[in-house]
Amino acid sequence: MPRPRKLRTVCCLPESDAFGPTNQTITVDNTVTMTVDEYETIRLIDLEGLMQEECAAQMNIARTTVQSIYGEARKKIADALVNRKWIVIAGGDVIICEGVNPYCGRGGCQRHRCHRDSQSDVK
DSSP states (O other), rough: OOOOOOOOOEEOOSSEEOOOTSSOOOOSEEEEEEOOOHHHHHHIISSOOOOOOHHHHHHHHOHHHHHHHHHHHHHHHHHHHHOEEEEEEESSOOOOOOOOSSSTSSSSOGGOOOSOOOEEEOO
């Protein structure tokens, strides 16, 4: 039996959960689903400029796990851009940051900027 997946800590849920071509409606065929933890790795590494080790510490997971999540997220973004697909952000084994993580406020946590009501778990 495989061991249970560890919950990944994220600062907050994205304000918008769908992005795509404005001249297309969302269908099953033109949609790529990105998990909340994939979104968070893109935000931390590409937007906030954190290294994979720093991202892993903030998300409370191993660096190799971050590397895997990040690689999958980039493939999905590339697929959406090249093939004109919608990106829908949903699901994932995550828990919302409570602001007590020792890495909060060190360049990556945006909990204080979060405008949405957060859920404790998203699955």
